[in-house]
Structure formats: structure tokens, C-alpha cells
Amino acid sequence: MTASGAKMTAKLILGKEVSAEIYGELRKRIEDLKSRGVTPGLAVVLVGDDPASQVYVRKKGEMCEELGMKSLIVRMPAETTQEELLAKVDELNNDPSIHGFLVQLPLPGHIDEDAVINAISPAKDVDCFHPSNVGRMLIGDPDFLPATPAGVQQMIVRSGIDTSGKHVVVVGRSNIVGKPMAAMMVQKGAGADSTVTVVHSRTRNLAEITSTADILIVAIGKPRFVTADMVKEGAVVIDVGTNRVDDPTHPKGSRLVGDVDFDAVKEKASYITPVPGGVGPMTICMLMANAVRAAEKVVG
Ligand code: GUN
Numbered sequence: 001m002t003a004s005g006a007k008m009t010a011k012l013i014l015g016k017e018v019s020a021e022i023y024g025e026l027r028k029r030i031e032d033l034k035s036r037g038v039t040p041g042l043a044v045v046l047v048g049d050d051p052a053s054q055v056y057v058r059k060k061g062e063m064c065e066e067l068g069m070k071s072l073i074v075r076m077p078a079e080t081t082q083e084e085l086l087a088k089v090d091e092l093n094n095d096p097s098i099h100g101f102l103v104q105l106p107l108p109g110h111i112d113e114d115a116v117i118n119a120i121s122p123a124k125d126v127d128c129f130h131p132s133n134v135g136r137m138l139i140g141d142p143d144f145l146p147a148t149p150a151g152v153q154q155m156i157v158r159s160g161i162d163t164s165g166k167h168v169v170v171v172g173r174s175n176i177v178g179k180p181m182a183a184m185m186v187q188k189g190a191g192a193d194s195t196v197t198v199v200h201s202r203t204r205n206l207a208e209i210t211s212t213a214d215i216l217i218v219a220i221g222k223p224r225f226v227t228a229d230m231v232k233e234g235a236v237v238i239d240v241g242t243n244r245v246d247d248p249t250h251p252k253g254s255r256l257v258g259d260v261d262f263d264a265v266k267e268k269a270s271y272i273t274p275v276p277g278g279v280g281p282m283t284i285c286m287l288m289a290n291a292v293r294a295a296e297k298v299v300g
Contacts, residue, residue: 008234010269013155015281021158022285023067029292030068033299040295041070042126042288043092043101047085047111048078053104063284069291070097082111086119093121100126100294102287123297126290128180137180140187143297144290149181151282152217152238157191159271161215161236164193169213171226171259173200177219177240185215206230218259228264237269240279 033040042064046057057073064071074088085103092101101124107113117125122132128146136142145153156163168185172178178198185194194215199206201220207230210216218226219240231237241259258275266272273279 008268008270010237010266010272011159013159013238013271013273013278015151015155015273015278015285018155018158019151019281019285022154022289026067026288026292029296033292033295034068036299038295038299039068039070039097040292041072041095041098041100042291043072043074043095043098045074045076045085045088045092045101045103047076047080047103048108050106053106057104060284060287063288064291067288069288072098072101078108080108080111082115085111085116089116089119093119093124098124099298100124100291102127102129124294126287126294128290129175134180138183140189144293145184145286146176146180147283147286147290148177148219148240148279149184150286150289152181152240152279153184153191154286155238155273155279155282156215156236161271163191163215166194166214167212168194168196168215168217169210170196170198170217170219171200171206171210172219172221172240173198174219174221181217181219185217220259222259223257224259224261226260226265228261228268231265231268233268234270235268236271237265237273238279239273239275242275242280 030040044057044060046053061071061073092098103116105113117129120130122130125133126144128144133144170178170182182196182198185192186196197209199209210230211232213232213235215236216231217238221241223243223245237260239258239260243257244254245257247255256276262274
């Protein structure tokens, strides 16, 4: 309820709309690079045949081509040795037509993911997974920002939401979303300057803490984990979760839901991101932004 007693329904923040705005800006930067003789090139290495990874990798390649960038998809069999993968990383580190690349995770169990990430040249690490880039982000001097947290920040900023002095509660502490998200929102500057709390599976009084969030960012990987009683009236709620749940009424027998109980929470929040259609499209968009930035750094 609002102060007047009227029921509130949240405004939707849609990844398609926010990413369309950013793609418009990227197209101009790509044109500018091309006019200077440089076509930004992004490579994606896929080891094995994980079905979800295949979809992500295909989408990344398609978006590169749609933007007029060079796309290279390197498919390697599941039996690829660590040595062979490291040799491929080395080759891409030294390929001047490739400005940025990533190795799609997860990797087969016999490969040490950290060793692979550490072998990627930080200048081409468009995932922002290399410890050097993670450190630079933490000290507020980033070359790249990790794609999903950067996408969340863009959704907040481009919706005109002020973050300065606001209490941001991040639910989840993964290296890909929770930890970098918290690090970004606590930085000095526009779109940040927040007071940040991270809660996770071992947090005591989790609901008490989430109920104090002005901005609640949820990336815990549990379907509909955040219920309406855990959300403050008027909060901004960003749902990073994508969970497939059984649904016999759906043609596929299942459907995607977020980490937030959308139907109930949208009656309490001021802004909310749906799943699907919310944060999802932002990850590839910000990856493309990092690839363009990597090319711009080479041109100078
Ligand atoms: N697997 C799931 N998300 C990602 C991502 O953002 N980067 C990479 N390299 N692998 C992933």
C-alpha cells in the first residue's frame, strides 16, 4: 500500500528496452572504429556440448554479427586437454583481429577453470573474470566491468533511479554476480555511492535485512526465494535468477521463473524486473560493450 492506502504496482524495467538503447550507442562506436580501419573482434571458446552453453554461445555470435563485429566461435571437443585449451587461449591472446574473448563456463571437470581464466590476457578478458580485472574493479579503476552486474547497474541508472546513499542489499555471493555487484555499488560515483549489504545462504535474519533494502538485487539461484514479506514497500527489485521449474500447463512442461515471487512482489515494489525479459538480455549487451571497449583501447 502507498501512504494514501492505494495499492502500488511496480513499473517494469525491461532488458530489451535498456539494451536497445545501449546497442544504439555501441553501433555508433563500432562505425567509428571501422572508419579508423578496425573491426572489433570477439571470440568465444566452447569446450564440450553443454546444451545451455551452446545456446549462450550461439546468441553471443549472432549479436556480434548483428552489430557488424567480427565473431569467432571456437568449438572444442569435451575430451580437450587442459594443455590444448591453454594453447588455444595463447593463440587468441596473440591474435590481433580478436580484441576480446572468453571461455564459456562451466568447463569439463578435468580442466582447471582458474588456470584457464588466469591464462587469458587481462586486456582481452571481456568477462572481467581475471583476478587482475577483478582487483581493478574493486579499487575503482576498471578496464572492464563484469557483464551481468554491469547490466543490472545500467538498468537501474537508465531508469532514473538514484543510488546515492541508498541501501542496496545483494542476495547471493557468487563470483559472477553477487560479489562484483556489491563491489560496484559501493564505489564512489554516479550509479553507485550506495550502502551495501550482502546476504547469503548462511545469513541470519535474512528477511529482516532484505526488508530494509531500498534496492534489492537477487542472485541466489532459488526459484521464488524472495517473497513479498521480505520486501519493503516501494523498493526497487532486480531479479537476476533464471530457474526452470515444472509447469504441466506450459507447452514445454516447464517454464523460467526468477529468484523473486514476481506476482506478489510487484504489488509492493516501485520497480521490478520480470523473468524472462528482465536482466537476461543485458548480459550479452554488456559483453558486447566490453568487446567494443577492448577494440577502442587498441586504437587509442
Ligand atoms: N557461463 C554462464 N555465464 C557465463 C559468463 O558470463 N561467462 C562465461 N565465460 N561463462 C558463463
